[in-house]
Structures are given as C-alpha cells and as structure tokens.
Amino acid sequence: MDEDELLNCMRCGFCLPSCPTYITSGFKESHSPRGRIALMKAVVDGLIEPDEDFETSLNQCLGCRACEPVCPSGVNYGHLLEEARDIINQNKKHSLPVRTVRKAVFEGLFPHQNRMRNFTGLLGFYQRSGLQKVARATGIMKLFPESLATMERVLPKVPTMKEMKNRPRFLPAEAPETKKVAFFTGCLMDTMFLETNNATMKLLQLAGCEIIIPESQNCCGALHGHSGEKNGSKELAKKNIQAFEDLDVDYIITNAGGCGAFLVDYDHLLKDDPAWKERALAFKNKIKDITEILFEVRFHEKVKLELPFQIVTYQDSCHLRNVMKTAAAPRALLQAIEGIEFKEMKDADRCCGSAGIYNIVESEMSMQILDYKMEQTKATHASTVVTANPGCLLQMKLGIEREGLNEKMRAVHIVDLLMEAVK
Template identity: 60%
Template sequence: MNTDNSQMQAEFKERMDYDDLMNCMRCGFCLPTCPTYIESGNDETQSPRGRIALMKGVVYGEIELDSEVKRSLDMCLGCRACEPVCPSGVKYGQLLEQARDIIYQNQQPSFPVTALRKFVFHHLFPHQDRIIGLMSLLRLYQKTGMQKLARKTGLLNLLLPEHLHKMEKILPEIPSRTMMRHRPHHIHPSNKKRRKVAFFSGCLMNTMFLPINEATLKLLAYADCEIVIPKRQNCCGALHGHGGEKEIAKSIAKQNIRAFENEEVDHIITNAGGCGAFLTDYTELLKDEADWKNRASRFSDKITDISRLLVDLELDKELLTIEPRIVTYQDSCHLRNGQHTIREPRKLLRSIEGAVFHEMKDAERCCGSAGIYNITEPEMSMQILDYKMEQTKATGATVIVTTNPGCLLQMKLGIEKMGLTEQVSAVHLVELLLEAYENGLKKCPKRK
C-alpha cells in the first residue's frame, strides 16, 4: 500500500464529494444529535461539523492528513443522526465512507491489523460458507462444555479484554450447521396471496441470528405473502462500505443485485436496520458505473423493512397479545436515519394487547454498537451504552425492543453490565410480534 501522505491528500482532493463538503454551513444543528460530540465534552473534532471541517482542510491543503484527523474519523459511529437535522441536506455518511476508503487504501497499518482486516473483509464476510464454518466452531465451543469450563476457570479473563469477555456472555446460542445450511428458498402462503416478496437473509442474520430470520418468515407467511429467498445472495457489504473497503462493497452489491433482479416481486424485505440502509445506498455506491447505476436503483427502490410491510398489510389490526409487560423501543440508527422508518415499529408495539409501551428518552440516539465499533472503540461505546441504559431503566421496561442485530447485542450487554438479566430482556421486534400473533391465534384459532 502507498503510505505517502501527499498521495492521500491528492486523493482527498480528487475523490471527495466537493459539493457535499461545501454544503455544510457550520450551522451547528448537528451538534446536539452527535453522541461522540456529547460524550467527549463538546469536542468539535468529534462532531459532524468538525469532521467535515477537517476533510475540507485536507482537500484545501490547509492541514495534513495526520493521525489526529484519522483518529477523529475513526471515532465517528457513522450513525447518521446528523443527516435528518441538516438544513442543507449534507450526506455526511457518504463523506465519511469516502474519507475512510481513501485513508485505509493508502496507509500501511501494523501487520496484526492488516491481517485481521484481510481476514474479515476479504476472506470471511463475502463467503457465507465460511461464516457458517466459523459459527459452527462457536457452537462447538458452546455445546461441548468448553464455554462452561472457560468461564468457570476464569480463562476468558486472561485471554480476552474486559469488554470482549462481557460480550462473550451475551452471544446467542448458535444453531446447528444443518439448520444454517438447509434454508428454504420459496414459501407459498396458506391463504390467498396478498404480496409477493423477496427476503434478504443476510450473513450473520442467517447464522448467529437465525431464529430472527425464521420469525420474520413466519410473520410474512401469516400476512399472506409469497416469499422467495434467492440462493446467490450475499452479505450486504455494510461492514466493507463503512470500514474503508469500498471496492469489495461494490463487488458484493453487484452480486446481490444479480441475485434479486430477475425475481418479479413487490418488495425486498429486510429485518436488520444496518443492512437495509446499506442496500438502499447501492444506488449511490454504484452511481459512477453506467452499467450498474439503473440496476442498483431498481434494486434499492424495492428495499422495505419488515415493520413497514406489516403495517401496510395491517398486522397491527390483528389480535396481538402477550402477558402484561412494560415495553420500550430503541431505534436502530440506520433504520431511522437511513431508511426513515420511525413510526411503524412503534405502531406495531402499541397494537399489542398486554404491552404497555413507554417511550425512552433519546431513543433515537445511538446505543454505541455501530457495526464493530463496540469492539474497536470500547471506551466510547461503553460511555454511550451507559447513558442509554440509564434512559432504559427510567422507563421501567422489562422488555427492550430493537430492529438490528448489533443493537440487540449491545442492549443485552447493557442489561448484563447493570446486573438486570433476571428482570429485563432484549428482543428483536419480529420475535415479540410472532409471540403476540401466535398467542392471538390460540385465542382465536379460526382467524386463519
């Protein structure tokens, strides 16, 4: 890799979106929405406005692209909370991805970091079979007694940093290799078809979080949808796009477009806020490639979060019931800020008989998960999580609902940190909805 700083600065000038950089008026509306700005004690370099100023400075040649600039960009969660409040419509998330891609493709990090990035971005996430293999090893660890032994002997304390030790505790039970490999590819509705949809199953969602995918498919079937699940689909590419590996993200995007574009469906359904937002951004990702721009646009236009479709199909008017519980909702940043889906999850939760919905203060603020941010920036991530858990506790909720796997693990981590595992649980929206719907079926079996 080229490590010449002047080369990186030249690429900043050539590749950064100049119009978007200039659109920032430094009005400051973004400041109160930015978790890192707040948690850093109002440090301007940790705000969207400050980071854009740094990018401009590099483009103009006024400042060097040094470690401090890189550190500021690395500290950004990429939650995009600044975008909805920006009066100029600055696409901050795209600027951040452009800057990170230039930096990571032109610097030479240490050998361990280089090896880890190569493994994760090149050799793991673009290959579903390898993810299944890795998850199978994790299942082996969970099922053979190694996990109990490692915890009992304190070995994990010695081998893992404190934040990773805590994260190990809240990992879900991994499904069997057979379950992960043998997935359905076409599901017909039991009643008259109302919609034909394709389902984006994802990578970790179809392995580590497989029960959430199964719950999603059941709800779609209950809503009388014909479902196709294309075999050749892949990881969405969000980790690559956000992490400075734009060319790999483009390759993944093209594979997914090919997998879905011949399916004549009304919607492509997602159940992970981060994946859904990146899939909708394929149009932007491939805008400079004439052969792909229109194909990407047709693909992205069909991306629909499961909550939106279920409200559209009036699932909230069905009999949904659970045992009485106080429920609160933590927004997925990318579902809210990327897909602009805010009302629908709340409408569904409020429609459940027995669920007393308490809105959380600052529910829209990032929980600190942000992809792998809670691994790469544990100190800031835990600061943000601690604030989030204070707001959660104030609701009195016994159930925290979210709509993204990273958020789900982060909220479970917060519950573990606060010692509330006996009183509070965290679930994905579709898990609670499926429970409520099937309870309703028991009370009214003739409904379907």
C-alpha cells in the same frame, strides 16, 4: 472527495445536539459532524495533513447518521465519512498483523456464506461442547477486555450446522395473498440470528406474503463500506443486485436496520459505474423493512397479537430511522399488542454505541454511550427492550448484563416479540 458535498455544510451547528460522540466527548468540536467535515475540507485544501489525530477523529464517529435528518442543507455526511475512510485506507500502510486480519475478515470470511456458517458452527461447538463452561470457570475470559468478555456472555445460542444449511428457497403465503416478496437473509442474520430470520419469514407468510429467498445472495457489504473497503462492498453489491433483479416481486424485505440502510445506498455506491447505476436504483426502490411491510398490509389489525402484561420500550436502530426513515411502523406494531404497556424511551433515537464493530474497536466511547442509554432504559421501568437490528440487540443485551439486570429485563428483536404475540 466530493468537494461539492463538503461545501454544502454551512457550519450552522444544527447537527451538534444530535451527535452522540460530540456530547459524550464533552462537546469537542473535532468529534462533531461539522468539525469532521471541516477537517476533511482542510485536508483536501492542503491546510493540514491526514495525521493520526485526523484519523482518530474519523474513527471515533459512530456513523449513526443522526446528523442527516436535522441538517438544513441536506449534507450526506454518511457518504463523506465512508469516502474519507476509504481514501485513508487505500493510502495507508497497515502493519502485517492488521493487513492479515483485514484480509481474513473482508476477503476470506464475510463474502462467503459457507465460511460464515463454518465460523458460526465453531462458536456453536464452543457453546455446546462444554468449552464455554470451562472458559468461564477457569477465568480465561478475564484476559480479554471487559466489553468482549461481557459480550461472550450475551451471544445467542448458535443453531446447528444442519439448521444453518437447511434453508428454504420459497415459502407460500398462509393467508389471502397480499404481496409477493423476496427476503434478504443477510450473513449474521442467517447464521447467528437464524431464529429471527425464521420468525421473519413466518410473519410474512401469516401476513399473506409469498416469499422467494435467492440462494445466490450474499453479505450486504456494510462492514466493508464502513471500514474503508469500498471496492469489496461494490463487488458484494453487484452480486446482490444480480441475485434479486430478475425476480418478479413487489419488495425486497430486510429485518436488520444496518443491512437495509446499506442496501438502499447501493445507487450511491455504484453511481460512477454506468453499467450498474440504473440497476442499483431499481434494486434500492424495492427495499423495505419487515415492520413497514407488516404495517402496510395491516398485519396488526388482521392477526390477534397478545402477550402477558409487561412494560415494553423501543430502541431505534440508527440506520433504520435515519437512513430508511422507518420509526412509526415498529411503534405502531408494538402498540397493537394487547396486554402490554408501551413506554417511549427518552432519546430512543440516540445511538446505543454498537455501530457494527465500533463497540470492539472503540470500546471506551461505546461503553460511555451505552451507559447513558441504559439510564434512559431503566427510567422507563421496562422489562422488555425491543430493537430492530442485530448489533443494537447485542449492545442492549450487553448493557443489561453490565447493569446486573438479567433477572428483571430482556432485549429482543421486534420480529421475535411479534412472533411471541402471535403464538
């Protein structure tokens, strides 16, 4: 562990009101950033063993990093959390089923985009073949945990294999050229959320951006990094840096807050590798969220944006806000749409409980956090909830489904809403 970083924490408690798990657990100190850092330090000093209770405390953390912007000492809590999880994972003897699943996911699936397409294609077959209707009619889904069964109902319609394979590599600007950019497509975004990626590229074209889409890019490595598989995330990072570093572009654009936040941390991830440290820093400095580039080129002033009347609210992506420091741009774009009423949600910057696969592996805590989020959402009387990250989008759809609000409310990625407004 980075002991200097551990010692940076002054135990002042400024992080406590910003921590969803501390609040939701009934103000349990071991479920706060300050408490978790104290536990890490105690393990490093040999005062306690890294037992099951210690690991549970770390696993209960969302990794939302809301503690970082409010920390007067500037503690990089997210880095400490990932480091601790990696050390635990490397020294833990997992059971055979767990080892098998981890190997299949972290080595066999996410690093290979063609396998991601095939896996998503199976989901598409399930949706289009009638198997989904049969599964629902026979009640098979009741055998699964409630959150998983509900998640199955809110998954987007998966594109066909032909659509997933027929991806562009270059797109010209469709307005006076403002920027030359590269697009980070992501793994889930370019399969399950393919339409959002298409809308992202269209908006960039309308904003006057020439777009390059490198074929050799791959998964950002966030899932690996957050799950104690740091070596795997380093390999993916190096491949992405190689894919983009020779391109003569102004920016590398992302449309998923979780991916973007991990990409801008590549310099930290590879800080101990002399051959890659500077290359990672150069890569990081070009990363920009889609909302930031659209705001920068004044897209909302050049293109007429209009929708039928609806009340719209915005749920921050934790990593987009807390790591990439992007909060004003998406709001400015939404407020520029004629015909809508924008209402700020209370605690819009508090995590929705998605946090990658947290809503699957820590379902109980995730659903409690989501329940609070839905209370704040309903208080706005919004019919449209906007997010900027696929995990947040699915979680908000899950909340809407759980509350029985499908007829009154929808959740949508900001890119898709802007595309509607352009049309």
